[in-house]
Amino acid sequence: MHTKDIGDIAEQFVIAHCLKCGWIVSKTVGDNQLYDLVLDKGDGKLLKVQVKNGKLDDGVILISPKSCGYMFDGKGNRILFQRKYSPEDVDFIASYCPDTNECYLIKNEGNPSISLRITPPKNNQTKKIRYAKDYEI
Numbered sequence: 001m002h003t004k005d006i007g008d009i010a011e012q013f014v015i016a017h018c019l020k021c022g023w024i025v026s027k028t029v030g031d032n033q034l035y036d037l038v039l040d041k042g043d044g045k046l047l048k049v050q051v052k053n054g055k056l057d058d059g060v061i062l063i064s065p066k067s068c069g070y071m072f073d074g075k076g077n078r079i080l081f082q083r084k085y086s087p088e089d090v091d092f093i094a095s096y097c098p099d100t101n102e103c104y105l106i107k108n109e110g111n112p113s114i115s116l117r118i119t120p121p122k123n124n125q126t127k128k129i130r131y132a133k134d135y136e137i
Contacts, residue, residue: 010053010096011036017103017137018094034067034089047091054097054104059119061100061132065093066112086110094137104135 015037018025024040035048054061066084073079085093087108095104095114106114116132 006053007051009098011051013096014049014051014094014103014137017096021137034085037094039092048089049092049094049105050085050090050108051094051096054095054100054116056097056099056118059117061095061097061104061116061118063093063095063104063106063114063116064112065090065108065114084110084112097132100132102132103137104132105137106130106135 015025015027018037018039021041023042026038026040028036028038034050036051037049039047039049041047050065052063052065054063056062066082071079085108087110090108093106093108093114095106095116096102097104100118104116106116114130116130116135118132121129
């Protein structure tokens, strides 16, 4: 499946979950904005949300909150770029994980990757662990 299709599916699941919560969801037009959705949870604040697909790997949902694309230099050469989303650009990262069939909403702290645990860590670590259930929409 094409990565654009995977992203579109994730976005639709996130929209559906947010609507079930009673939130107002606005969708951006086009694909060149830094955020995909605007959420209104009824508290007077509008939240910019970037949607990403989550992948389950060994009890952890992995989310990559960055964008990739191409631009052209002055000589017509195509250059691949990656950009992480700063907290000024995007308020929250939302993710749909097909393996759990759940959606998650995580405050954007500008991290290059996000990990949400489904199962406890094997080393019994308890500090700085993000459990997926705490971020479910």
